[in-house]
Amino acid sequence: MIKPVNQKAWFLVAPVLLIVAFSAVIPLMTVVNYSVQDTFGNNQFFWNGVGWFSELLDRSTDLGGRFFDSLGRNLLFSAIILAIEVPLGIVIALSMPREGWRVAATLVLMALPLLIPWNVVGTIWQIFARGDIGLLGAAVNALGVDYNYVSNPLHAWITIVTMDVWHWTSLVALLCYAGLKSIPDAYYQAARIDGASRWAVFRTIQLPKMQRVLLIAVLLRFMDSFMIYTEPFVVTGGGPGNSTTFLSIELVKLALGQFDLGKAAALSIVYNLIILAVCWVFYTVMTKADAKAGAA
């Protein structure tokens, strides 16, 4: 379907443009402004050029060290949860019941964690994993493992990764399920006649059909895990030490904890640029996939 060119459509877009500009452009300009200035308080600012940026990108300084450490932790976290959630989500989507009331019931139960406020997700796991009052913590302790996510960094990581898997695997599963549902029955019948194995059906029919939704799932999960804040903040507060301090937690510490405006602003801009770059890749690949789907 070819859409007509009509510049008057700008009038329809204008309200959105205004409101998003108000909540995105003005704040971003403030950030840019802070990032090139320094202050001694009293609202007196002076020009600092790229000073904050060179400090941020230099590992040997305090700021640079904190930035690269939290960036590394965040990338590791995103990699781990993607490696767990994507295969698990595919397996669950493939195991979904085919029809009947069970489909609806499973869908609703699966989606439940997605709709819980993020701080309550944190609270739920904080309670669930505690050794003294939580079922999980008590059960693991009863098995003879001295499990304590408050003092042991490894246990803190395991807790947060498990929490994220609990929270978001359903999203991957739901997207894959939506992709699987679009496969016509005739494909499966043809495969059965050919005597294709379960693996061959998955490789040649199901996986290609899920490709597009998987792409969306991977990028949504990457984005959201890359800006994760509330859940680990509630469970561990970034600790023990700094072991679960991710980028957003580090940034909020700088900006709202210490009111280090210049440093926080420089970090914000680099952070935002990374997101923007990934987002652009996402958009390009997605529109290409859309165009291919439209042509087919």
Added chain:
Amino acid sequence: MRGGRAIILLYLLFLMLPIYWLINMSFKTNTEITSVMTLWPHTLTFDNYKKIFTDPSWYNGYINSLKYVILNTILSVGFALPAAYAFSRYRFLGDKHLFFWLLSNRMAPPAVFALPFFNLYSAIGLFDTPWAVALAHCLFNVPLAVWILEGFMSGVPREIDETAAIDGYSFPRFFLKIFTPLIASGIGVAAFFCFMFSWVELLLARTLTSVNAKPIAATMTRTVSAAGMDWGVLAAAGVLTLIPGALVIWFVRNYIAKGFALGRV
């Protein structure tokens, strides 16, 4: 598939256990929570819920949250409707770039915006009002609503627009009388997701409020950090925040994937 059923059952068990534990705890007394490990409440109590419904600092949290969430849902869907129509029907200068810009705002980390929002809304005197949070959440909810609505609108054949124009409908009348009813389910889904994403967000809501508009999520974190935790009340407050999602999820069950994937599935 026999194995499939087992996988689904195990997975659902994994999802439900932590939620069960929260509900279980909300009906226990604090002595029972801290002294013995019980799989169900042995001394059933409703005191935790009673405390929330009678203490203004607790129930006001819910009212404040609902205020900005509802405001934000109305703003987001209202602003997004005409824009989504423009994207679904026309090509215009810069449309692709605009669409990308909207997407990039949905993906922007709220932590980046916390401090500038704080300054901005303090400067214009909206700090600590529901309007501040409602407007701040437009950052990610307006793009979301545009993307979802655009998906639904593209499913409506353009012939309907043309027929209405020939029949002498003006654009506003056509939009309200004919087009809006056709995409009613899309509006419902968009509203649901705006409601949800505003409801689950904590960082911006907490930064932009202090006393008068404090959301329930912030009330809960305060209790977490206080010495001598009131676990029972905390659990009860958590259970109450699950209710809006649990209530409406049945109605949108077929659109969950679509909504989370920005209408692209």
